[in-house]
Amino acid sequence: MxxxxxxxxxxxxxxxxxxxxxxxAALVAAATLPLGTAAPAAADSVVVGGQPVQAADSxxxxxxxxxxxxxxxxxxxxxxxxxxxxxxxxxxxxxxxxxxxxxxxxxxxxxxxxxxxxxxxxxxxxxxxxxxxxxxxxxxxxxxxxxxxxxxxxxxxxxxxVIQAARAGDPAYRAGTRAAVYGWGDTTGSGSYAYALRAAQVRVLDDAVCARAYPAESGGGYLPAVMLCAGDPAGGRDACQGDSGGPLVARGKLIGLVSWGSGCGEADAPGVYTRVSAVLPEQP
Structure with a gap:
């Protein structure tokens, strides 16, 4: 691995x-990034494979x-x-x-x-x-x-x-759900950091897919109880360096925080996110 x-x-x-x-190189639901036709992967278009968005819309x-x-x-x-x-x-x-x-x-x-x-x-x-x-x-x-x-x-x-965080069992966590990841991070995987906010279209992936990509080794690897992963099996759309802590949003709710992964936008190496429903304390 x-x-x-x-x-x-x-x-x-x-x-x-x-x-x-x-x-x-938004608000979700009524103000989210459109998640229709996937943008083609490109070396200079990231979050990875992303497109510009406005802070006013997110x-x-x-x-x-x-x-x-x-x-x-x-x-x-x-x-x-x-x-x-x-x-x-x-x-x-x-x-x-x-x-x-x-x-x-x-x-x-x-x-x-x-x-x-x-x-x-x-x-x-x-x-x-x-x-x-x-x-x-x-x-x-x-x-x-x-x-x-x-x-x-x-x-x-x-x-x-303020954005609402999805709770455990929310449909936003279902495999195949379209989502978006946001950030100002590396646009190439080689240190070309962005100046303006971007978002990339991804899909929530099945836990079995994530576990195959990151098998448990010495107590590490993908842990579905507290993690989820998202991306494109073919690669090209992902978070990268500088995006840590940024949001993964689906169905108008926060479902994950950018955490880790292997490379940026690589095939069969999806991004791994903190599963907020498992870790985030409930807000009053």
Missing amino acids: RRPISRTISRRKRTAARRCTAPL PWVVALSSRDRFGGTRAGQFCGGVVVAPTKVVTAAHCLGPSVLGTDSKELTDLKVIAGRTELRDSGGVEVAVTGAWISPEYDPATQAGDLAMITLESPLPHGH
């Missing part, structure tokens, strides 16, 4: 993020930012996140770990959430300071099980930015 990788811009990749010059997608750690060229973006309450954003737990940030997230004085901004080089939207972070007690860095964290914001975002 090829070595699974997280979909985060690590500190070792800061230089690549700063040098990104490639152009980035206001629950946010960028996690630290200019101190990742530079200012892309507004310090290093991971994605999802608004689940006016002052709460969920992301991948590994995004807030020392392996990504080089320090404990509590030590970052400039950690912010950027909301309502399509193009990272613009000044639109808002940047909201982070006042606290909760890491799921189920998170296991060795297997990426329970890969979810919840961030508390200093000031609330509008209620219109």
Whole structure:
């Protein structure tokens, strides 16, 4: 099995993020990305195989930012996140770990959430300071099980930015369901990071397909109780580095957070997502 990788811009990749010059190549249901004819795969069109979307049409997608750690060229973006309450954003737990940030997230004085901004080089939207972070007690860095964290914001975002999370048993989790993954991540799999928000059309895959792609090895691999996977068996549409913590949305609801995978958009190597119904605490 090829070595699974997280979909985060690590500190070792800061230089690549700063040098990104490639152009980035919705709301769901009533305001979601259309999921009709699949876009052809292309080396320069990602999330992988994605298309441009506007933050105004997907206001629950946010960028996690630290200019101190990742530079200012892309507004310090290093991971994605999802608004689940006016002052709460969920992301991948590994995004807030020392392996990504080089320090404990509590030590970052400039950690912010950027909301309502399509193009990272613009000044639109808002940047909201982070006042606290909760890491799921189920998170296991060795297997990426329970890969979810919840961030508390200093000031609330509008209620219109909030997306509902699907609960266990929701039809949105059924294999074959059309979904979309959103982010500002790598557009080629080789360090060409995006400036503008994109989304890729994928399908939720059967657990058996995911288990074949990522068999259990030394306690790792695909764990259906806390993970789901999505993509295209032929490849070409996927999340990539820099997209970690971003949303997988189906039937108007949040069903997953970008977590890990083998490569980006490769055949028979779908993206693996945190199953939010299994890990996300219920919101009041």
